[in-house]
Amino acid sequence: MPIKEKIAFYLEDIETPLGKLINLSITGLVLLSSVIFVIETYPIPDYVRLNLETIDWAILLIFAYEYLLRLWCAPKRIKYILSFYSIIDLIAILPFLTGVVDISFVRIFRWFRILKLIRYIEGKTLFGKISSEDSVIVARILFTLFTIIFVYSGLIYQVEHPVNPNVFATFLDAVYFSVVTMTTVGFGDVTPSSQAGRLMTLLMILTGIALIPWQLGDLIKRLVKNANQVEN
Amino acid sequence: MPIKEKIAFYLEDIETPLGKLINLSITGLVLLSSVIFVIETYPIPDYVRLNLETIDWAILLIFAYEYLLRLWCAPKRIKYILSFYSIIDLIAILPFLTGVVDISFVRIFRWFRILKLIRYIEGKTLFGKISSEDSVIVARILFTLFTIIFVYSGLIYQVEHPVNPNVFATFLDAVYFSVVTMTTVGFGDVTPSSQAGRLMTLLMILTGIALIPWQLGDLIKRLVKNANQVEN
Amino acid sequence: MPIKEKIAFYLEDIETPLGKLINLSITGLVLLSSVIFVIETYPIPDYVRLNLETIDWAILLIFAYEYLLRLWCAPKRIKYILSFYSIIDLIAILPFLTGVVDISFVRIFRWFRILKLIRYIEGKTLFGKISSEDSVIVARILFTLFTIIFVYSGLIYQVEHPVNPNVFATFLDAVYFSVVTMTTVGFGDVTPSSQAGRLMTLLMILTGIALIPWQLGDLIKRLVKNANQVEN
């Protein structure tokens, strides 16, 4: 097997030990990068922040290298560049490419990095179809819910924190706002004040509103059904 | 073919080149008129506003001429006047007819002008049934959503902007209010203060509340179904 | 036919001219009494208010007489007293019976007087079943919606207006609050401040929340279905 095909195989594979190691490492880095973003929204000592930013740049470098590697070993490069996951990969490393110009705005797109995880979940779902386990479906619903809330919270935090630092103080405030908005509760104690924040909120409502109750409803009905089956 | 029937044919036709040209022109004028309304809600220099108003009056004149033309060549005039689209056409040109008396109130009805677009969408849907394309249905849902939000935003802006200029400052604020209201999120940061505004909001809730989640749900389920079909 | 049966017949009948006259008169008095209540929530000259209150007391007297008449000619009096409509009739005239003690609190129950209308609507629905008209069903849904909103608005107005006169100023404010609450929009610009008002709001939410979207959804789907049938 030529080297190109070998790399392409291991970057997608989740069944051989080496494939598992590579893909779990990438998943771990995505999670680490997200955790760093969340921690950085809280007041922390300067030297910790410096260290976190260094780690974050290192992860960005690894993702940039991974993107170039995937591009290099793709059989059809144009098709690869235009594929859904490739565009997310590119957006995830954009802060690296444009870092010298204006980091504060483009960092918004780093949030999409977590969408990478969907690829591995889907791999597991295929596996789950064979073993026909119900828990895989529940895990997928939970992950979808978590991803939607996490990405939208990150976006609204990036847009509103600079202009509204008291209301959108920490990442938890943004999560609170996202959940309260997308479940249509809408308290109104945390609301966007800028025009950009309002536009982002409109986007959040129109794309997220049918997803959250739908996924939550599915999840709870499935859990109740399982609970009843266990009883009987 | 007598001249009356010829005009009647081309005003409805969307398949011959001339019919297409006429109907796309009218659609374009409806959109241009709506864009002018939105722009006029933002602070713009006086000479730009003057130009925009001149264009708007010209469009109104064309619509009035079009209405008279349709009326003239209709086989049964009484039936035509009482048809759904004819009433919308008449409402759309009302600011022209009553312009000398009190323009500020009647301008509200100009918003219904955009409903004209439904006629052409429906024409396209008939076409879509033949080609059985799914995208036409998605386009129709999107257009319905857009129309509902646009019309209600225009109405609430017209009612609330004069008495509540800080809260309903621009058209975006009205769109934000409409979406937040009709999806039942209801933050409460933008709310009507006048009695007329509250009546309009009641109307908006009672007529719009079942439409928005229903259309959004349809749209997202269809998109998810299509996405799954593409995967398999 | 003895006089008792004759009176019992005409109080329920809606097909003979005399039955129609009697029942439409009662319906008219219910509506008039409700309109008087709404008008009295607005600032009006004292002499008008005095006249309205006189009319209202006269209506109350007629309803009390009607209740006694129904009771007198009922074949089984105990069963009649415990029937659903009889209890509503009794509640509707309670302000008359207890008027000398404390009118302000008991007036709350006058709102239930409008529920009487349901009886006549149901009579019409039976008639509608024979003619199988769809419009009767639409009328019934509309009336149910109107009654729910009207009764809850009246109740919350009676509870909150004395302690919160700026927020719950007029009947329209109460209607605005009821619709915004029961459709789960929940702006929060009009909210109860007393403990009694909060209890009433809990009752309103728990009993009304499934009714309003359900009825509205039925109504809009039926209207859309009819519109499609007309098109085809």
Add this chain to the structure above:
Amino acid sequence: MPIKEKIAFYLEDIETPLGKLINLSITGLVLLSSVIFVIETYPIPDYVRLNLETIDWAILLIFAYEYLLRLWCAPKRIKYILSFYSIIDLIAILPFLTGVVDISFVRIFRWFRILKLIRYIEGKTLFGKISSEDSVIVARILFTLFTIIFVYSGLIYQVEHPVNPNVFATFLDAVYFSVVTMTTVGFGDVTPSSQAGRLMTLLMILTGIALIPWQLGDLIKRLVKNANQVEN
């Protein structure tokens, strides 16, 4: 029958007179304990509060004794400890075990004591299946709704009352907040201000939001169905 099996039988039994007595007593104590908690949130004289706390500690002692008794006579102790109801029983007596350290925080979990009632409701449901009464199902839905609202109100009261005593003044305020939140009305007049309160609200929304409308919808549809059957 050995003593162990006898105790185990009567602790679960709800058909013999002794079994009924024991289980209704435990249910009564759960309700009494909950009522004491609610009363203690209102301003009451000190000597009343002292008496209530004494009663509460006595109930806690009985529950601790009951837990040990159930554990002692369970055929498989490890399995019993890990069962759903056993964990709730343990949580319910935790304030007793850890009372000397920090009562204020752990008291939160006393709220779960009310979940014990579900066991007896389920016993009744089995009974209801035999008699096929519809009212048992309605009772179960009502109880589920009441339990969800009561537990969440208690949790949010415990978290928010110390930091937000004006907004979350009494238990009614917490119930008002829970119902307004879980039905997605979301006025925003009562909202959490602490980070812990916001986390609790997120949990409340994500776990409760699909339950309340679902249960309420079931309840109302069943009631309407029954009402129609009675009419026909």
